[in-house]
Amino acid sequence: MLVSYLKIKNWRNFLLIDIPLRQRQFVVGPNAAGKSNLLDVFRFLRDIAKSEGGGLQKAIKNRGGLSKLRCLAARRDLEIIIEINLSEAPDEEPVWRYAIGIKQETRGYRQPVLSFEKVWHNKKQLIDRPNEDDKNDPERLKQTFLEQVNTNADFREIARYLESISYIHLVPQLLRYAEVIQGGLIEDDPFGQGFLVKIAKSTPNIRKIRLAKIEEALKIAVPQFQQLRFERDKDTGQPHLAALYAHWRPKAGWQREDQFSDGTLRLIGLLWALLDSDSLLLLEEPELSLSNEIVSQMSPLIYRMQRLRKRQVFISTHSESLLRDKGIDGREIILLTPSSEGITADIAANVADIRPLLDAGLSVGEVVLPRNRPKNIKQLGLFE
Ligand SMILES: Nc1ncnc2c1ncn2[C@@H]1O[C@H](COP(=O)(O)OP(=O)(O)OP(=O)(O)O)[C@@H](O)[C@H]1O
Ligand SMILES: [Mg+2]
Secondary structure, eight states: OEEEEEEEEEETTEEEEEEEOOSEEEEEOSTTSSHHHHHHHHHHHHHHHOTTTOOHHHHHHTTTOHHHHBOTTOOSOOOEEEEEEEESSTTSOOSEEEEEEEEEOSSTTOOEEEEEEEEEETTEEEEEESOHHHHHOGGGGGSOSTTOTTTOGGGHHHHHHHHTOEEEOOOHHHHHTHHHHTTOOOTTOTTSTTHHHHHHHSOHHHHHHHHHHHHHHHHHHSTTEEEEEEEEOTTTOOEEEEEEETTSOTTOOOEEGGGSOHHHHHHHHHHHHHHSOSSOEEEEOTTTTOOHHHHHTHHHHHHHHHHHHOOOEEEEEOOTTTTOOTTOOGGGEEEEEEETTEEEEEEGGGOTTTHHHHHTTOOHHHHHGGGGSOTTTHHHHTOO
16 A cells, blocks of 8 residues: 555645655755655654544644644635545555645634545545534544544554654664663654664564664675674663674674764664565655765665565655666656745656656756756855
């Protein structure tokens, strides 16, 4: 199952987006174009659907309230709309469709409420809210049916799917200093602070298989890297990763993750995530800290891993190296372009002046990224 279509209205800096989605989807655009905002739609749906500590009110509250979510450019029509289709494959008819509208109560505490919630299975509509009960008791519109086990029974598959979405934006310093920072773990750990604990929680067998795979990859990518292993501190029981490098003295010993380079840590986090499950994975700028050579292999790597696991992956990126791979199809690129009317989101293959260049054999990176450059960017170098 994958998300084959997304529509959003009045979500953060987007007035309207209406796009088909593929198994691997790159989100490209200049700084502040809305790449992270776009990925956040899926985290938001996950936060609503979560069976523990989820729900609409909390998902909105964690983001600072409805006024932070609603597009500031929206003038009259202040409803936020999110709609997704889930299909077995891209371009296929949806198996499931889920849509919600969110607005603010006009009276009272001005809390967020649903303006509608709709669910379809194959072409049959299962849910159409507000229903009679909602009209009699408007309080009910503060919760989605999606978040409640007694109301989502007929479409639990959607809830489970959304709940299993994962996001990583691994920040090496947070992982390194996890023990010192202690306690301040952000819900769902988007920045990888609890990454070692996550590894520790996997079964020994799965851990062994995954770390062996990651070790193979690190041997290729990191000079002199030889071995990777999982260990626990003898005194505290804390989980650690340890590495051995070929050029060290024979008895030099193992080095722990707080000594690993940023790129090594990010690569380990990325590979672990790709091996981790078959649900939707959101990767935020996976190129950070990594050399161009490694980044240029990322897109074929993701493609090959997807063939095995069918994991859908959305990737925000600024990297020419990442998009240099000729195997990337123009349909796999969502191009965010700021203009005086707000941000537009286009599938690169559908943009009239991009398509011929891709057909002529240029890579997506060569064609798409130069368009992102702010017009007067050279002036930044003259800044004093
Ligand atoms: N409710 C809102 N209405 C309008 N604009 C918003 C709203 N919320 C956030 N924004 C704008 O969205 C922009 C940030 O978008 P985002 O963080 O998604 O960018 P990005 O493409 O990920 O950038 P970067 O490449 O720097 O990470 C900011 O300019 C912010 O002002
Ligand atoms: Mg961003």
